[in-house]
Amino acid sequence: MPFTIAIDGPAASGKGTVARALAAQFGFHHLDTGLLYRATGAKGGDPAAAARSLTPEDLARDDLRSAEAGEAASRIAAIPEVRTALVQFQRDFARKEPGAVLDGRDIGTVICPDAEVKLFITASDLVRARRRAAELNTDAQIVLEQLRGRDARDSQRADAPMRPADDAVLLDTSEMSVEQAVETATALVQTAI
Numbered sequence: 001m002p003f004t005i006a007i008d009g010p011a012a013s014g015k016g017t018v019a020r021a022l023a024a025q026f027g028f029h030h031l032d033t034g035l036l037y038r039a040t041g042a043k044g045g046d047p048a049a050a051a052r053s054l055t056p057e058d059l060a061r062d063d064l065r066s067a068e069a070g071e072a073a074s075r076i077a078a079i080p081e082v083r084t085a086l087v088q089f090q091r092d093f094a095r096k097e098p099g100a101v102l103d104g105r106d107i108g109t110v111i112c113p114d115a116e117v118k119l120f121i122t123a124s125d126l127v128r129a130r131r132r133a134a135e136l137n138t139d140a141q142i143v144l145e146q147l148r149g150r151d152a153r154d155s156q157r158a159d160a161p162m163r164p165a166d167d168a169v170l171l172d173t174s175e176m177s178v179e180q181a182v183e184t185a186t187a188l189v190q191t192a193i
């Protein structure tokens with residue numbers, strides 16, 4: 001039986017870092033599901049058609065990490081037909097042996113409601129803005145406004161809004177180092193494995 005770890009949370013909360021570390025530690029596959037939405041937004045044209053025809057090359061574009069790509073992703077992610085087009089790929093990925101870690105916004109609630117471990121990772125707005133500004137080498141105030149806009153859209157949309165699953169463990173990384181966040185998450189997985 002494959003083992004699935006669902007990690008959700010807002011932008012720059014540390015969920016990607018924790019997801020990658022858990023996958024490496026337990027020898028599991030990792031899928032950054034935000035990349036699917038970023039690639040769909042960046043592809044242009046009709047968003048639902050773009051989502052249905054995503055290729056590995058689309059996912060490997062080097063402009064997907066930008067703030068603009070995140071903003072475009074968040075806009076097309078509110079379209080139900082886009083989300084529907086991406087469900088099966090994510091569910092198939094989640095069943096890979098020996099296990100998989102998926103990170104996003106709706107993994108614990110919609111994509112993998114039966115995941116063995118569910119984590120919802122948060123951090124204060126300011127901490128997240130500082131982290132992302134350092135990554136992108138930009139101004140934290142501008143990043144803060146972008147993050148707030150994106151979080152509001154992601155949590156208020158009608159279809160698969162960002163929210164913790166009822167059985168998710170909440171992890172606030174505001175006061176934690178990367179090592180502490182990874183350690184806490186690892187301990188949690190170890191108790192469930």
Ligand code: C5P
Pocket residue numbers: 011033034035037038070073074075077103104105106107150154
């Ligand atoms: O995680 P990342 O910042 O790369 O995600 C980009 C955007 O894609 C998010 O702001 C969100 O709108 C959307 N997304 C989503 N569901 C997911 C992953 C990402 O709606 N599972």
